[in-house]
Amino acid sequence: MCGIMGYIGPREAVPIIMEGLQKLEYRGYDSSGVAIIEDGVLNVYKKVGKLAELKNQLNGMTFTAMSGIGHTRWATHGRPSDVNAHPHADCQGRFAVVHNGIIENYLPLREWLISMGHKFLSETDTEVLSHLLEEFYEGDLVQTVLRVIDKIEGSFAMVILSLDEPGTIVAARQDSPLVVGLGEGENFLASDIPALLAHTRRTYILADGEIAVLTREGVQVIDQFGNSVEKPVFEVKWEAAQAEKGGFDHFMLKEIHEQPSALKDTLSGRINPDGTGVLLNEITMTPEELKNINKIYITACGTAYHAGLVGKHVIEKLARIPVEADIASEFRYRDPMIDDKTLLIVVSQSGETADTLAAMREARRRGAKAIAVTNVVDSTVAREADYVLYTWAGPEIAVASTKAYTTQLMAMYLLALYFAERRGTMPREELKTVIREMKKLSDKVKVILDNCQAIDKFVAEYSHCGSAFFIGRGLDHTVAQEGALKLKEISYMHAEAYAAGELKHGTLALIIQGVPVIALATQQALFEKMVSNIKEVKARDATVIALAMEGIKEVEKVADHVMHIPSTHPVLAPILSVVPLQLLAYRMAVARGSDVDQPRNLAKSVTVE
Ligand code: F6R
Numbered sequence: 127m128c129g130i131m132g133y134i135g136p137r138e139a140v141p142i143i144m145e146g147l148q149k150l151e152y153r154g155y156d157s158s159g160v161a162i163i164e165d166g167v168l169n170v171y172k173k174v175g176k177l178a179e180l181k182n183q184l185n186g187m188t189f190t191a192m193s194g195i196g197h198t199r200w201a202t203h204g205r206p207s208d209v210n211a212h213p214h215a216d217c218q219g220r221f222a223v224v225h226n227g228i229i230e231n232y233l234p235l236r237e238w239l240i241s242m243g244h245k246f247l248s249e250t251d252t253e254v255l256s257h258l259l260e261e262f263y264e265g266d267l268v269q270t271v272l273r274v275i276d277k278i279e280g281s282f283a284m285v286i287l288s289l290d291e292p293g294t295i296v297a298a299r300q301d302s303p304l305v306v307g308l309g310e311g312e313n314f315l316a317s318d319i320p321a322l323l324a325h326t327r328r329t330y331i332l333a334d335g336e337i338a339v340l341t342r343e344g345v346q347v348i349d350q351f352g353n354s355v356e357k358p359v360f361e362v363k364w365e366a367a368q369a370e371k372g373g374f375d376h377f378m379l380k381e382i383h384e385q386p387s388a389l390k391d392t393l394s395g396r397i398n399p400d401g402t403g404v405l406l407n408e409i410t411m412t413p414e415e416l417k418n419i420n421k422i423y424i425t426a427c428g429t430a431y432h433a434g435l436v437g438k439h440v441i442e443k444l445a446r447i448p449v450e451a452d453i454a455s456e457f458r459y460r461d462p463m464i465d466d467k468t469l470l471i472v473v474s475q476s477g478e479t480a481d482t483l484a485a486m487r488e489a490r491r492r493g494a495k496a497i498a499v500t501n502v503v504d505s506t507v508a509r510e511a512d513y514v515l516y517t518w519a520g521p522e523i524a525v526a527s528t529k530a531y532t533t534q535l536m537a538m539y540l541l542a543l544y545f546a547e548r549r550g551t552m553p554r555e556e557l558k559t560v561i562r563e564m565k566k567l568s569d570k571v572k573v574i575l576d577n578c579q580a581i582d583k584f585v586a587e588y589s590h591c592g593s594a595f596f597i598g599r600g601l602d603h604t605v606a607q608e609g610a611l612k613l614k615e616i617s618y619m620h621a622e623a624y625a626a627g628e629l630k631h632g633t634l635a636l637i638i639q640g641v642p643v644i645a646l647a648t649q650q651a652l653f654e655k656m657v658s659n660i661k662e663v664k665a666r667d668a669t670v671i672a673l674a675m676e677g678i679k680e681v682e683k684v685a686d687h688v689m690h691i692p693s694t695h696p697v698l699a700p701i702l703s704v705v706p707l708q709l710l711a712y713r714m715a716v717a718r719g720s721d722v723d724q725p726r727n728l729a730k731s732v733t734v735e
Pocket of ligand 1: 427428429430431473474475476477478479482525526527528615730731732
């Protein structure tokens, strides 16, 4: 995720900003920049690549500015490049803006601003902010920021430097973190606490809708109506390493907790304002091409493949197109039947996985069109595919994938609805219901994260076990596979996922007294069958922890422990049911003392076949 650093005070701003940005490097980024006011001119310096590139550019220059803003960008709208890097200025160079988040309605705003004569230099959503400031400014920066906020939709942490009011820095927050650092005769802004620790431990954590006005002398916080807000000072007690993880013990746990906001970002700008349909401007297939698709292959590796399995279920169910989900390392060697009516969907967090890339190249060589679902803008998979749907989950640092998976699922739902709508396979009312439920998923994930105490009890009892089984039917089976993979890779406990009805064809022999079985039973239509399977393993004295949707009471009669997820449309259950399984794997790994963020033998990006 992008990093922000701002400074106003009596010291030279550039070294302070550069040092702050360096402290945010762990968050991942692809370009960086700073803006300062010197001798009555707003100067912006920015560079693609690592901070060292920007440092090289600044090397040998002398700066006297005592206020400024800086940014490390992780690309979402527009590839990593010098021009797309932040800060972004307006036409006259009077405002510089750095921004984290996504401005959902940037396209109509951009069109409107262009019609008003504004000239855009970058492909970013952020640049509309500097031009809106220019358009609305009438001598009061704070009032102008309030007006701009009123016009924009989406998530933002934005920080603004203005030539007209050089003694002030204004910042605003909605759904994207921003922290004020309180100094003596100087003040700071950052997207994350590690950037502030060298200077102060006294902070204001801005809340959604709040605006901070920084001068050398002090910081005023107001709400979106301009009313003053009394902020309690938050004294940071964390050490630097813990602060990088936002106070969590591991990046994996932090990323699990980032899922509510990541899911919102994936949906951002992709639903009609009236909630009646899906907008995927990035898929520019003609209606004819869409109609002609007679088969879809989804190919990927590991967790991304598990997202593909959910994609298969939902696309077949909602859009009625036959789909095969394939492990990428198998796909290219099995002579798949592909022609120009075949669509390939590749799923890859990193966009660099060698097997996935090779599978896509092979399918395209045989005439298929490819949609890439990826998290990394301008990655190789993104560059080579015909169409790209970015997941906008923000960088994932832990090796074990969590927020990348749930956002990949969200992308699968968007694609399924997109095909269903355009091919007319879904009643309009049902489409609207699924969309309405998709929008609620982020809040429901939060509910799960706040209520997961049952997991601790289970972990305390079973962390010594050698083996665990995950069972489920249909969509639940796909999530069971992801749950088992998570448990294996970070806790090193042997785990297997089975289609619940398949157990009795062999694997049941391994189910003996005390073996933990995690049974997913979120699908009402398959519930009775799942109850029979739970009874089967209970009859062999296994201990069953069941995962069911709220309201399904009968499960308590058959399972030893029950975890509930909030109720939702059945096709959407995987986004919710995987969260307790991620937490289960995490807690088990901690209890067993393994290295959660860097599990043995594994790498984040697998660029060899
Ligand atoms: C497991 C995990 C891996 C990746 C797989 C594909 O937690 O992260 O299974 O999902 O290596 O990586 P990407 O998605 O980058 O292609």
